[in-house]
Amino acid sequence: MKIERFPGGGLVLTTADFFINWARESSLWPLTFGLACCAIEMMAAYASRFDFERFGVMPRPSPRQADVMLIAGTVVKKMAEPIVTIYRQMPEPKFVISMGSCANCGGPYYDSYSVVKGVDKIIPVDIYIPGCPPRPETLQFAVIKLKEKMDSLKPTRLAMASPVQEKGTRSW
Numbered sequence: 502m503k504i505e506r507f508p509g510g511g512l513v514l515t516t517a518d519f520f521i522n523w524a525r526e527s528s529l530w531p532l533t534f535g536l537a538c539c540a541i542e543m544m545a546a547y548a549s550r551f552d553f554e555r556f557g558v559m560p561r562p563s564p565r566q567a568d569v570m571l572i573a574g575t576v577v578k579k580m581a582e583p584i585v586t587i588y589r590q591m592p593e594p595k596f597v598i599s600m601g602s603c604a605n606c607g608g609p610y611y612d613s614y615s616v617v618k619g620v621d622k623i624i625p626v627d628i629y630i631p632g633c634p635p636r637p638e639t640l641q642f643a644v645i646k647l648k649e650k651m652d653s654l655k656p657t658r659l660a661m662a663s664p665v666q667e668k669g670t671r672s673w
């Protein structure tokens with residue numbers, strides 16, 4: 502972005518990509534998907550002490566208006582199908598943050614018959630947050646990293662959804 506100053510005013514020059522990315526990053530609306538204890542830390546991030554809304558991050562209960570899915574907790578196989586269905590209902594471009602060891606790889610339940618060994622087995626993940634559980638500040642740092650990743654998007658040159666995005670899932 503370039504700012505040209507002249508007497509009595511100024512002129513801002515930018516690109517459509519920069520402007521769209523800036524607007525999108527400044528109002529990330531996550532679809533919250535609290536599945537286990539990590540969800541308590543996610544909720545704490547929205548509470549007054551951490552105040553996630555300072556980042557423009559406001560939780561949404563509907564996939565139709567959300568652009569980030571926060572998977573916080575243990576993904577059991579029974580929940581895999583609803584997660585994929587809801588992920589497909591989100592508009593493009595959409596992003597996924599996997600919060601905590603359980604969502605990343607099964608965590609303490611990695612050898613359980615009922616737990617998916619990482620949510621990336623069923624939907625594409627953009628940011629992984631390690632920890633059991635990660636603290637709210639870690640979730641906020643993950644959103645900052647996601648914003649950096651979004652900076653590289655070229656919205657004006659976005660093709661249709663990739664085959665993986667179109668499929669909305671990976672086999673597990």
Ligand code: SF4
Nearest residue numbers: 538539601603633634
């Ligand atoms: S990573 Fe730890 S804190 Fe998070 S859901 Fe799993 S067991 Fe609970």
